[in-house]
Amino acid sequence: MAPVAEFPFSDLVQQPTRVASAVEERGRVVLRRRNAPDLVLSRASDLDELASFARLLSRMAERLPSTELAKSVGEALPWTRYLNDGERAELVSGLSAVIQDCEDLGTLSPLEIFLARWRDTAAILADPELTERLTRPIHKPLGKRVTPP
Numbered sequence: 001m002a003p004v005a006e007f008p009f010s011d012l013v014q015q016p017t018r019v020a021s022a023v024e025e026r027g028r029v030v031l032r033r034r035n036a037p038d039l040v041l042s043r044a045s046d047l048d049e050l051a052s053f054a055r056l057l058s059r060m061a062e063r064l065p066s067t068e069l070a071k072s073v074g075e076a077l078p079w080t081r082y083l084n085d086g087e088r089a090e091l092v093s094g095l096s097a098v099i100q101d102c103e104d105l106g107t108l109s110p111l112e113i114f115l116a117r118w119r120d121t122a123a124i125l126a127d128p129e130l131t132e133r134l135t136r137p138i139h140k141p142l143g144k145r146v147t148p149p
Contacts, residue, residue, distance in 0.1 A: 006030045009039070051103060058099040066092060077115070082122040091118050 005022040009031045012019050019041065022029050028042035061069055070092045074080050080088055094114065101110040124130050 004028055004030055006032060009033045012041070047106070050108070051106065054099055054103040054108070058096060058103055061096040061099060069095070077119075079119055079122040079126075082126040083118070084125075087118075087121065 003026070005026050005028075007015075007019055007022070007029060012031055019029055019031075023041055023043065028040055028046070031039040031041060033039065064072070066089075070088060073092050073095065074088070080091065083091065098110050098114045102108050124134060
């Protein structure tokens with residue numbers, strides 16, 4: 001697979017033929033923006049392929065024995081080593097449903113959010129000082145209690 005081409009976002013407006021040719025040649029293009037997240041421009045057929053991949057991944061995750069799935073997840077996502085056994089099991093058990101949600105919704109956003117939350121948890125657990133600060137009891141009041149009307 002050819003490396004992804006990158007262009008400033010303004011090239012899409014100023015040189016659309018050049019950008020479109022790069023998409024045809026390489027499959028996708030990253031459009032860099034200054035004050036916003038970058039965008040990816042790809043062929044529409046990629047969405048169908050992505051849906052097929054999500055369906056395949058979902059079925060495989062459902063059918064794999066949990067120990068095999070956990071091993072595969074650990075190999076694909078090395079940061080899971082910072083999760084305890086219960087947390088890893090929770091991540092693995094929820095993975096199939098999240099992938100199914102991606103297929104149903106036609107977007108990888110649920111998977112991105114699911115993995116980001118677990119990755120953030122792992123990052124906290126990888127830092128013993130941060131883990132200690134975030135898990136120690138709070139002994140002093142945080143402020144006035146607000147009661148709903």
